[in-house]
Amino acid sequence: MPRQFKISVPASSANIGPGYDVLGIGLSLFLELEVSINSKDAGETNQDVNNCKLSYSEDSEGYSSVPLDSDANLITRTALYVLRCNNIRSFPSGTKVHIKNPIPLGRGLGSSGAAVVAGVMLGNEVGQLGFSKQRMLDYCLMIERHPDNITAAMMGGFCGSFLRDLTPQEMERREIPLSEVLPEPSGGENTGLVPPLPPTDIGRHVKYSWNSKIKCIAIVPNFELSTADSRSVLPKAYTTSDLVFNLQRLAVLTTALTLDPPSADLIYPAMQDRVHQPYRKILIPGLTEILSSVTPSTYPGLLGICLSGAGPTILALATDNFEDISQEIINRFAKFNVECTWKLLEPAYEGAVVEQL
Numbered sequence: 001m002p003r004q005f006k007i008s009v010p011a012s013s014a015n016i017g018p019g020y021d022v023l024g025i026g027l028s029l030f031l032e033l034e035v036s037i038n039s040k041d042a043g044e045t046n047q048d049v050n051n052c053k054l055s056y057s058e059d060s061e062g063y064s065s066v067p068l069d070s071d072a073n074l075i076t077r078t079a080l081y082v083l084r085c086n087n088i089r090s091f092p093s094g095t096k097v098h099i100k101n102p103i104p105l106g107r108g109l110g111s112s113g114a115a116v117v118a119g120v121m122l123g124n125e126v127g128q129l130g131f132s133k134q135r136m137l138d139y140c141l142m143i144e145r146h147p148d149n150i151t152a153a154m155m156g157g158f159c160g161s162f163l164r165d166l167t168p169q170e171m172e173r174r175e176i177p178l179s180e181v182l183p184e185p186s187g188g189e190n191t192g193l194v195p196p197l198p199p200t201d202i203g204r205h206v207k208y209s210w211n212s213k214i215k216c217i218a219i220v221p222n223f224e225l226s227t228a229d230s231r232s233v234l235p236k237a238y239t240t241s242d243l244v245f246n247l248q249r250l251a252v253l254t255t256a257l258t259l260d261p262p263s264a265d266l267i268y269p270a271m272q273d274r275v276h277q278p279y280r281k282i283l284i285p286g287l288t289e290i291l292s293s294v295t296p297s298t299y300p301g302l303l304g305i306c307l308s309g310a311g312p313t314i315l316a317l318a319t320d321n322f323e324d325i326s327q328e329i330i331n332r333f334a335k336f337n338v339e340c341t342w343k344l345l346e347p348a349y350e351g352a353v354v355e356q357l
Helices: 074-085 111-126 133-143 147-155 227-232 240-256 264-270 277-282 287-293 322-334
Strands: 003-015 019-037 052-056 095-100 158-163 203-208 215-221 302-307 314-318 340-345 353-356
Touching: 003 111, 003 147, 019 111, 019 147, 019 215, 019 240, 019 340, 074 095, 074 111, 074 133, 111 133, 111 147, 133 147, 133 203, 147 158, 147 203, 215 322, 240 264, 264 302, 277 287, 277 302, 287 302, 287 322, 314 322, 322 340
Parallel strands: 052 095
Antiparallel strands: 003 019, 003 353, 019 095, 019 158, 158 203, 215 314, 215 340, 302 314
């Protein structure tokens, strides 16, 4: 029987000031996969060795450079990893996957996390594996070891998350070998032939409440910044005072964002950070000035401001005055010859969803 379904996965912002590698918010900007499976299409051109025809909408981020080979594309090779863990070697005959991706690449809005979540959900759906979101999260965390973006994209809303300590036996599989998700020749002739099943319940999370009056403004600079580069500038050790500074604010922030009316006097100082943002200023022109001088006293409606994930996107939380806040940050980036766009977003409370068509 022919099948059609649609997968939607939200962008996400991680850290939210003091919550480095802990907090994440799913955002209302969605990576979408339109999937059809019809064996009558099996002989069609552009179907690769894994029975998949992959295409992107022309307005997708990275449209001209994204790989269309299912062994090389992050979404489909993640799906193949899930399928092969469950003794299914390839996609069903006649699989078509059309992707629409408005999430900017390499900007701190969880583009790779969304791709991994979409890939796991794609594998689960085409293989009719029947996994829960919690079990699919295990597969995601075998590929992407930082749970903040992944959890927010999969589960939605405002989340806190961590990875549980694994047993010695599980530690052997803490990272899947790249050969299990890479195409030949990198992975060898039998790449990913029998990948091991992920341990169960790798990640633990909680979904916090969120005051719906609070909107998320994403100011997106026009340059990419890899997570690896952004992590490379962080110190290997921190002082006790800096860690306590962040822990105190983290404890306050998760509740402050639920209160009504929202309090800028509480939220703005609770979004300060000494663990990652001060060290990333060398990679993002004007970051220190933006984070210190765009305040609720100068821009009514602003509640707090921070770096989104690894950056360079700036996330501002606000209840009003969205355009003025955005334009001020855009103008400050312009002093360094950096152009920006901005998006007004809300939390994506449902997270990733599948819709049968």
